[in-house]
Amino acid sequence: MSRPRSAGVRPPTLQTLPEAIVRNTAIAGARTRSRIMAVVKADGYGHGAITVARAAIAAGARWLGTTDIAEASRLRAGGLTAPILTWLNPSGVDAESAAAGRIDVAVGSVDELHALIGQTSPTPVRIHVHVDTGMAREGCPEHEWDALFAGAQQGERQGKVRVVGLMGHLPSADHADPEANAPAVSRTHQARRAAQAAGLDVPLAHLAATSGTLTDPATHFGMVRFGAGLVGIDPSGTTELHGASRLTAPVVHCAAVAAGTPVGYDGAYVTDAPTHLCVLPVGYADGIPREISADAAVEIHGRRRRVVGRVSMDQTVVDTGADAVPLGTIATVFGPSDGATPTIHDWARWAGTIPHAIVTGIGPRVKRTFA
Template identity: 50%
Template structure:
């Protein structure tokens, strides 16, 4: 698998041009399967000023790689090692009073630097973040911990449920909930410098949701959930032809003979399958680029192999290279097409592909130094 970091850089510049405030590059799930450290470095050199992840372990991986930019981790159990995060200068999202107590306890008595926290408000997903009825108590507790010197409330965050629909209208309720949450936080005496609600889709379609910072992850690797902006895919998966065989009409292929040849044809075997992240649900609909043309994948996609119907008299030979997933520049199928064939999300495809095959990346960039802000 190859990751073109030039495309990541170009996408980041497009996204950064949409906003006046800070841009947080979200590199969770190993940078959406593209390599968290390299995507982070590239984004920081291309307009991003912050990094974001879910798990604290992901944030510590970035620190271990030498990245010193501000980094936020926002999805951790109450029993997480928050002390390690505080010592590494990681900002921590707090979705409950229990989380706040754990983070404040990890920060100690204030003789060391206080923990930098972002209070997390649920604005309509009924998922992560404090429920609206719990929000006032969380804000009051956070102000008390701030006065004790154990935490510094530097941010308030939320997430929109309907931003993928595109445009401001679907986000109206979520924006209103976030605005009310900010009013409650201010009434409790909090003055958060960073306020962030928009992810990729709202960054591209709803300026009213931008506040002081936006969080973009999928957009960095060429995915626009709103379908409003042309971003460039960065991932290419190729595979060598293992073998080629001529078969007569009536030949069944793969488990269950889900496909049977209707004519004499040439079949090529590729050593990739669902263990490498290709969605098995794309069986019967998917294609690959081989020998300058697209050819259908036939039979069921197996754990580590698939079969391609090349048609009669194909010049393809063992050792030739097929492009299984590409950027679309040369006619190869894209991750978006694989997602459509599998009736899945493009996010699912790229994160699945990134979990197994070896990677080769182009253009590893440098990063700026970190200073708390």
């Protein structure tokens, strides 16, 4: 089914709020003495990587983090000059592109290191040795550390790489429990000692992401990687951050219906009284979760209005009760908390997921703007 259209009606829009990113970065800065890396992977958690990066740098972040060299290169093309680290690089690392773009890369295995050293680049590639500190998901396992560090030291002598950092991950930081983080902290110290014993000078170590940044100074080392927190998400649930986006959609259809009216596919919801139903031109193809609880709602004219029936690919139905809502009226699907407006955390709860999935799931048909 195609989207209903009305002449002169504004399209569904996701607006990024840079001031909120500035405020969230400042909160992180107040929790740590270490430098801050603003992680803007997945297009800045769906908020626009360049916009998020600029706001974070303006607020004091000194590094940027991305998934791969392509993401980092787009930041460079956008005029950002801060150091950038990429640490997933699913398609591998092109040494020449990394060196030319002044882009650091993480190396988490002996094979990755050999593949990098085997390439030709005009200058050494800056690398962060990536060690497994307890997740068994990425990073070099402990029994291969000696081989990795020795290989990196040899690569430095050959002028192929320059080791500038050491990194790991906290497997349980969202629990906000320093005791749960202690094994990863200990492994990071152990890895630094092993690297130094192999003849490497590792000037910068980093372990903590958003939760560790906000809750456990022992995890901070020389830098923290603040990503989800930039856009208002604290996985630890300990800190009130500021929502950094607002998703709106216009009312494109409104009708009065009788009690007993089935709504949407299979009549999954049936009205229990005469009411008005409005249609918003967004659906699961645009990132509105299909499986949501009966509490799901949007804000219209300062009041929460329930989403009813099944979310369709292109449309969502809202019950506005006794109020007939004019076409073109703007509904706020989510935004910064103000009492009536649902937040991304509300939607995550209604959908049984995490807020990261809500903001990164907004589809390309939704217009992007910036406050």
